[in-house]
Amino acid sequence: MATCTYTVPNLDTSGDNLYGPRICWQAFIDWAWEAFDFDSGDWDDGFGYDEVCNNTQPLSRALSGIYCLTYSSPRFPNESYGGNILEWGCRFARNAIDELDARCGTSSCSPSSCPGSIARTQWGPFTDDLTELYLPFFYNQGVSLRAGTILHESRHADGKGHDSGNNDSSWGYNGAWRWQVCWLSWFAFEGVGASVAMKTQATQRANNIINNNFDTHPGFNV
Ligand SMILES: [Zn+2]
Numbered sequence: 491m492a493t494c495t496y497t498v499p500n501l502d503t504s505g506d507n508l509y510g511p512r513i514c515w516q517a518f519i520d521w522a523w524e525a526f527d528f529d530s531g532d533w534d535d536g537f538g539y540d541e542v543c544n545n546t547q548p549l550s551r552a553l554s555g556i557y558c559l560t561y562s563s564p565r566f567p568n569e570s571y572g573g574n575i576l577e578w579g580c581r582f583a584r585n586a587i588d589e590l591d592a593r594c595g596t597s598s599c600s601p602s603s604c605p606g607s608i609a610r611t612q613w614g615p616f617t618d619d620l621t622e623l624y625l626p627f628f629y630n631q632g633v634s635l636r637a638g639t640i641l642h643e644s645r646h647a648d649g650k651g652h653d654s655g656n657n658d659s660s661w662g663y664n665g666a667w668r669w670q671v672c673w674l675s676w677f678a679f680e681g682v683g684a685s686v687a688m689k690t691q692a693t694q695r696a697n698n699i700i701n702n703n704f705d706t707h708p709g710f711n712v
Pocket residue numbers: 642646652666
């Protein structure tokens with residue numbers, strides 16, 4: 491990652507000290523690598539391919555988000571679409587996302603200033619379907635927020651874009667922002683294996699989205 495730099499925020503607050511050792515498990519790494527179609531060429535050169543258990547590196551931090559997306563439901567391994575989104579979110583995401591790539595996105599990122607886009611997904615006919623994760627995803631979002639972002643991007647990968655710039659017009663549009671709010675809310679309500687701080691972050695992020703990313707405010711907070 492010669493072209494971008496970052497400083498790593500507190501690893502307890504973000505949840506990386508909790509989840510880093512969990513993802514350092516070869517069977518999980520192999521499963522996630524296939525399920526989300528990682529390629530070494532998109533995660534080497536400073537993104538952590540050679541240091542997958544290093545929780546200051548992007549790859550470990552992406553895998554922690556996937557772990558959180560996978561295992562947070564108290565009813566795991568039930569992933570039935572008849573259940574709530576905390577149960578089936580990972581199933582949907584890994585089926586919808588074509589490939590997951592790390593990119594800088596912005597030239598530098600510090601805990602006090604981490605500008606720019608978090609992630610981006612492109613999809614459609616004659617398009618190389620892919621999802622890119624940028625420095626703010628790795629270093630401005632704790633583990634639970636990364637899980638929510640991956641789910642958000644998977645809604646795009648399944649073909650549902652935003653219908654009002656970067657916003658969704660309404661809750662009823664049933665877009666990526668609604669899905670992200672729902673996942674974060676269920677995680678805060680009944681997620682297992684997580685810290686209180688991670689749940690607080692999830693609730694705050696959900697309310698931030700509710701207040702800012704719908705043209706018509708849904709009319710509630712969580
Ligand atoms: Zn989006």
